[in-house]
Amino acid sequence: MFNDLSLLGWHDGLAEQLPDLPDGAVPARVARVDRGAAEVIAADGTHQARFGARVRRAAAADPLALPCVGDWVALTRLSEGRYELAEVLPRRTAFVRGGVSRDSRGGLSGDGQGQVLAANVDVVFVAEPSMHATDFADLGRIERLVALAWESGARPVVLVTKADLFDQGLDDLLADVAAAAPGVDVHPVCSLTGDGVDLVRAHLGPSGTAVVLGPSGAGKSTLVNALAGAEVMETQQVRAADGRGRHTTVHRQLIPLPGGGLVIDTPGIRRVGLYEMSEGVDLVFSDIEELAGSCRFSDCRHREEPGCAVLAAVESGELPERRLESWNRLQREAAWMARRTDARLRAEETRKWKTIHKQMRGMSRP
Template identity: 50%
Template sequence: MSFSSFQLPASHPLALYGWDTDWEAEFAPYAEQGLLPGRVVRVDRGLCDVVTPAGVIRADTEFVVPRDPMKVVCTGDWVAVDPEGDDPRYVRTLLPRRTAFVRSTSSKRSEGQVLATNIDYVVICVSLALELDLGRIERFLALAMSCSSGEALLHKSALSWESGAQPLGVLTKADLVPDAATLGHLVQDVEKTAPGVPVLPVSSSAGEGLDVLAAVLSGGTSVLLGQSGAGKSTLANVLIGEDVMDVRAARDVDGKGRHTTTTRNLLALPGGGVLIDTPGLRGVGLWDAETGVGQVFSEIEELAADCRFHDCAHEAEPGCAVLAALDSGVLPERRLASYRKLLRENQRIVAKTDARVRAEIRRDWKRKGAEGRAAMDAKRGRWH
């Protein structure tokens, strides 16, 4: 594994929260106005907690309420706030985001929801107390690999994780797996599902794997993602070294947890780095994640390059390298089905705001409808 690291001016009071020379340069014009730099550690109903050189303050976001829901103040943002002595304090401006983790709010709406900003690692927590749901892991990874830069958000096109945030798979509750061989097979299954993504089994109760994880996370800002009951809050408490997050036991019947974390919280780790814990995600809607889907299913994308037709849909076309790999057993059927499903879902999301994509979908429906009618006519002996 190779991981990047911050270049921190250690003497700065915000160094523990990720302040570096680039942020200092971005903030310079606001420093001249007498404003204070700070990082948002929590947002709640128009108010936010901001850590500044003068300590944690409560500030109102009234002056930076945008029409675009993608630009609302979010946990992880760097901001300029009123100086000490002002009452009430206000957030005056939002510094440009380096990265943003976004999901679709609902299948019936076109808005995206920003979950965390300025992050370096997306830590996908998967509980080993339940049978692995590889399809859900692929979905989380597609979102993680589409973690966009601030510039990309303006154009609504996702960046690759090589230039945005890096995903990391963490298999929690590893102590519940009976033997090392079984645990090794589970890790391999997830690694095959996530090509090129590091996968680390950990146990918060037994302390297994935590030193390696802490060393990785010390290199920047990380966000914990996963379903309720995946052990995110427990993991956060262990990494921080104290019980700062509420924890409840998962249900025995299905291993699912309850939403003990209801807001996104930014916490400094004692060994370096910053951690953002998020509420458990029941719905994981894709948001402009075509690039992420392509990277999660990189072997399918590589096979597609050898198809006879450049616009091959991998359904019934002659000379399709993807279908050939499926027939030979090289490509698992479950993997191709998951790839198709995520691409279709992402296309529907993009179509809500892109007329060209909507037109393509309508043409595809008409083509498939015509093919279906022709097949039915041929079966019944009616020829046009």
Template identity: 50%
Template sequence: MSAAQQRLLDLGWTPEVGRAFQPYRGAHRLARVCRVDRGGAALAGGMGAVRASFGGEVLRAVADDRLALPAVGDWTAVRDWPDDRVTLEAVLPRRTAIVRDSADRTSAGQVVAANVDVVVIVEHLDPDPDLGRIERLLVLAWGSGAQPIVVLTKSDLVPDPLGMRDEVAEVAPGVEILLVSSVLGDGVDELGALVRNGRTLALVGPSGAGKSTLTNLLAGVDVMPTGSVRARDGRGRHTTTHRELVVLPGRGVLIDTPGLRAVGLVADGGAVAGAFADVEAFAGQCRFRDCGHVTEPGCAVLLAVADGDLDEDRLARWRKLRREAALNAARRSGNRRAVVAELEARRHRR
């Protein structure tokens, strides 16, 4: 095997990627996006690292769809290098994509990371984990097409980490949950077992949860900057300011992301259902197929709340996320009447 082939394998190359690149062979090289900034991207491929500007095909695609903007983790076709002016000519079809709502709250959204196999939701135990945020990140993960996993950090700072894990498990049905302490090393080997050649993991979560620390532990060297949390409120400082792909030669790929202040969703009902499998299971037992789960007779969801089998706050969050998914679907379809109706309904619910 040549050095160039080994570099591509380390970047996560698979036969599927090779087939997608086939139309570009000859005049182009295959490369993966490691970092994106204004007007260009840092890439890595069989020939090494290179910086590229965006070519015409990419710019035309972005003009029609903002999701076409190259993202960290994308496989791309670039004009052969070395060259004085390297251009990224095309983004190959994405196998998976973590998509969040854009800052302007349109339906366009932005791709946080592409071609991810495992979405690692990192949440701290000190201060207490935010269950609502974990639920939203699970919706984000299920919507991406990747496998979600929850990693609870700073387990050495709380008296009952197992009890706290059980509380998180109630809002993450069917999802593996790991307790990790970067100080004691607990759980690091279990997390490291998820990293393997040809697999890409993306770490998402709030600032101060320890995403960059986990990246450094898994890499075995300090590849990402880390910082302390503020003593007055336990919140983390934004030490990671950009998304970056980190290659672990022969062991897989990590994508570290900045802390998410808010988790805006561009999700459909299926992603919400994946994150709320317990609520959906009760909903499937309702007497009426079109049950709204509010006052209807024979509603299994309301009965589960009354019997203590379903937390009322979780039900409220499920309803809210379903409404968000419906609103996003209306925006994407251009159904202005549906958007106005949903926004009006929101106003009355306040």
């Protein structure tokens, strides 16, 4: 029972939106989404609610409007006793991934549409294992997830998990991770021993919401269990043969924590496409943006131009070449996604006007 909805993140700004909703609607928060329905938490407990007609129409018109974990919704009770999810309230933040994948030739492919992984999140915990077999932390993946976190409106925090497995050089690893995510807090964590868990919990406060993102085997579910102080999520060991993680969590789920705060556990992700980037990439690569201010040409692309301060920093060793390559890759992908999104919106607008003109022609016929 959550008699005090503020423990779930409810506030007065959300309450002001309820008068415009159906009579008898009460606020609830989405804890889990299944096909056409959701598990929601209201003041009187947890309920299963089918998507109402208004919600289904909105999702059909825009996939991003589909209810997702973390959403605040208006819940109504039907005459037969079932519950209906009548409306999704406006989101304060939204972590959106683009529909991007690699085709058989290694190029980018996708439909330009995105998917909301979590909504109304205050903190994005980017979980990267300190050791995957013989591979150390994937700095490129950290940069990508941190860029998406900044773009979502939430605050990113990088967690170097399984820190107990890294016998030597942990400080150097943490320094490399911090350089890949300027201005972002970086914490080593060992969920099994509890080292660093209190630092993670401190980012949540009494009613903050966090989502944990990272690859399979990063220890996300183990961390959630450590935060909850109980076995709320199933865990599995990393495969010894190749060091790869197993997909233990198969759905996203919102979990209230004892003492306050909420956390969203997510399935492991291998690659997340960018979606409608505006400042996320620039914030992750603020060091490159600062260097670019000293380039001879204001439109310098940092490739072969004379007087390029960024290339000079790479040559001197001040800027790792890997980081410039990562910046170029994310810039290209963000531009590609913007073009795909613009093309999709233009196509949708064209289809809409074709339908309107067809209807008008039909009305003008005798």
